[in-house]
Amino acid sequence: MESRGGHEERSDAELIRGVADCDREAFAALYRRHLPAVLRFLASETRDPELTADLAAEVFAAVALAAARYRPTNPTAAPWLIGIARNTLGRSRRRGRVESRARRRLGLEPVELHDSDLERVEAIVDDQRGRLRGLVAALPADERHAVELRVINERDYGEIATELRCSELVVRKRVSRGLAHLREQLREP
Amino acid sequence: MDDYFAQIEQQIGAAIAAGAHRRRGPFARVRAPRLGFGLGPLAIAGSTAIVVAIAAFVLLNVHGGRSPQPGGGQGSQIAPALVRDFRILRTPVTSADRLPPHFADGGTAGIQRGLFARDLTHTDPGPRQVSDVASIGLLPALTRRTEIPGTGVTGWVIPGRRGLCWFIETRTLLLPQGAECVGVPADPATALIDGPWAGVSGYNDHLVGFVTDRVLAVRLVDGHGRGRTLPLHDGFYVSRLPGSDQQIVAVTRTGIEPLYPQRTVSTSGIAGSAARVISRTSRPAIVLTGTSGLRAQLDWEMSCALRGSNATPGAHAPGVKGYQHHHSYPVPATVQIGFPTDSAGRPSCYVGAIATVAAHARGTVHVAITTH
Numbered sequence: 001m002e003s004r005g006g007h008e009e010r011s012d013a014e015l016i017r018g019v020a021d022c023d024r025e026a027f028a029a030l031y032r033r034h035l036p037a038v039l040r041f042l043a044s045e046t047r048d049p050e051l052t053a054d055l056a057a058e059v060f061a062a063v064a065l066a067a068a069r070y071r072p073t074n075p076t077a078a079p080w081l082i083g084i085a086r087n088t089l090g091r092s093r094r095r096g097r098v099e100s101r102a103r104r105r106l107g108l109e110p111v112e113l114h115d116s117d118l119e120r121v122e123a124i125v126d127d128q129r130g131r132l133r134g135l136v137a138a139l140p141a142d143e144r145h146a147v148e149l150r151v152i153n154e155r156d157y158g159e160i161a162t163e164l165r166c167s168e169l170v171v172r173k174r175v176s177r178g179l180a181h182l183r184e185q186l187r188e189p
Numbered sequence: 190m191d192d193y194f195a196q197i198e199q200q201i202g203a204a205i206a207a208g209a210h211r212r213r214g215p216f217a218r219v220r221a222p223r224l225g226f227g228l229g230p231l232a233i234a235g236s237t238a239i240v241v242a243i244a245a246f247v248l249l250n251v252h253g254g255r256s257p258q259p260g261g262g263q264g265s266q267i268a269p270a271l272v273r274d275f276r277i278l279r280t281p282v283t284s285a286d287r288l289p290p291h292f293a294d295g296g297t298a299g300i301q302r303g304l305f306a307r308d309l310t311h312t313d314p315g316p317r318q319v320s321d322v323a324s325i326g327l328l329p330a331l332t333r334r335t336e337i338p339g340t341g342v343t344g345w346v347i348p349g350r351r352g353l354c355w356f357i358e359t360r361t362l363l364l365p366q367g368a369e370c371v372g373v374p375a376d377p378a379t380a381l382i383d384g385p386w387a388g389v390s391g392y393n394d395h396l397v398g399f400v401t402d403r404v405l406a407v408r409l410v411d412g413h414g415r416g417r418t419l420p421l422h423d424g425f426y427v428s429r430l431p432g433s434d435q436q437i438v439a440v441t442r443t444g445i446e447p448l449y450p451q452r453t454v455s456t457s458g459i460a461g462s463a464a465r466v467i468s469r470t471s472r473p474a475i476v477l478t479g480t481s482g483l484r485a486q487l488d489w490e491m492s493c494a495l496r497g498s499n500a501t502p503g504a505h506a507p508g509v510k511g512y513q514h515h516h517s518y519p520v521p522a523t524v525q526i527g528f529p530t531d532s533a534g535r536p537s538c539y540v541g542a543i544a545t546v547a548a549h550a551r552g553t554v555h556v557a558i559t560t561h
Contacts, residue, residue, distance in 0.1 A: 019205055019210075020211075022205055022206055022207075022208050022210075022211070023205070023206075024202035024203065024205045024206040025202075027198075027201060027202050027205050028198055028202055031198050031201070031202075032198075035194060047338070047339030047340075048339075053193055053194070056194075056197075057193075057197045060197065060198075060201055061201055061204075064201055064204065064205050064210040065210050067210065068211070105209070105210070106200075106201060106204035106209050106210060107204060107209060108197075108200045108201065108204065109200065111193050111196045111197060111200070112193070113193050114192070114193065115415075115416075115417055115418070116192060117192050117193040117194065118417055118418075119418075120192070120194070122420075155284065
């Protein structure tokens with residue numbers, strides 16, 4: 001068996017192949033590499049640390065089950081993992097319960113959450129906010145201004161247009177572009 | 190002991206090593222917590238809404254999101270103790286802080302006319318409602334607004350010369366919640382706030398509280414002191430309704446102080462119920478049952494969409510009215526709820542009720558909303 005250090009240098013595709021081949025060290029490396037991103041995504045969707053932690057466990061159990069079907073299309077498996085997270089979240093919302101099918105398949109035992117675990121998730125969320133803070137600041141000036149006035153200050157489009165001396169359509173486009181840029185940036189791991 | 194995430198890693202790793210992920214087998218039973226937590230509307234919001242909410246939070250905190258506005262210079266009119274005790278009152282006023290016109294009479298007049306005012310009869314000592322709101326001398330131009338991230342709750346604070354009023358607005362109810370009006374903390378002349386709190390307001394199965402800067406953290410704890418820290422934003426916190434053995438406490442520099450209930454309630458000493466819609470022909474009532482003779486504090490709220498505004502639920506239509514009542518009753522009791530009427534008949538309403546029992550009391554209380 002390879003050392004853990006060796007695993008950590010392997011690509012996502014190699015690690016996932018290792019998972020499919022029953023290599024628990026490969027899973028450990030994959031898990032540690034992508035857990036923060038998965039937690040960030042789930043936290044931003046649920047805004048609840050407990051749900052985030054619970055869903056993350058289900059996501060990685062689902063990753064283990066789906067490893068054999070993974071077909072690498074990107075240098076990173078992050079989009080695949082986030083896709084699994086998104087599906088898990090969607091199924092959970094439809095059912096009104098946190099999905100647990102994958103964990104049941106693997107026979108996992110319930111794990112108790114403690115304050116320190118929740119604090120860890122909250123710390124990750126805080127990091128996300130810090131990241132967003134930077135992303136907003138990095139928007140082009142016209143988009144940033146429009147997003148601030150519309151999203152932050154909740155001003156009417158007409159009011160903003162008057163202030164910026166442009167048409168409502170222009171304001172709407174700037175806000176839309178600004179939010180699209182933020183969404184795009186946030187999707188990147 | 191390993192943390193939650195390490196244990197998950199180990200368990201999944203062990204399952205992988207055993208090949209469990211490659212075979213199909215019978216499912217073992219594991220817990221599946223409800224996702225239907227009270228913050229559902231936000232949780233199921235799309236990614237855009239999340240971005241918007243986070244962006245709002247970030248910019249309000251980082252840039253302050255606030256620029257001086259005419260009227261900000263009136264800060265000296267606010268009771269200095271309020272400015273000292275509530276951080277939100279030390280932030281400059283911006284256009285985002287303006288009370289929307291859909292609030293009855295711009296908010297302040299509505300509060301002073303008693304539209305949101307409460308009739309509080311606490312069974313426990315705690316923050317007391319100002320009986321004469323006019324005595325506070327509200328300064329609506331200095332109103333502060335804050336969104337409590339991740340909750341869908343917006344908090345409003347209207348400061349005054351001798352106190353303040355605050356109320357909340359949620360995405361799930363049709364109108365702003367009743368205002369809580371309190372005097373200046375630690376002011377012997379008013380002494381309306383004798384703790385680190387400024388009161389609590391309820392919606393659905395949640396409570397929103399507003400606390401002073403003395404509070405370093407707010408926690409929802411059980412009888413053994415275990416629990417979790419609630420996010421605190423500009424003095425506001427949101428908590429699920431505490432269970433029978435739970436309590437919301439404030440962590441201050443001088444120790445732990447109870448926020449809600451003011452004292453630990455006895456087992457089953459707190460109960461809640463809600464009815465989303467009351468039909469136009471029914472007569473709703475709140476029924477308290479349990480240990481006979483026990484005195485319970487009943488807090489109920491009702492928001493009604495009058496005919497004509499029903500077509501736009503969720504919008505802050507002028508045809509929406511809110512009612513609140515807070516009083517203590519001996520168990521058993523039945524409290525009839527009077528319906529507002531408009532020219533077209535009875536409106537449809539949403540009623541929520543919470544009953545609590547003081548710590549020193551022995552017994553249980555249950556609350557139910559009935560329609561006949």
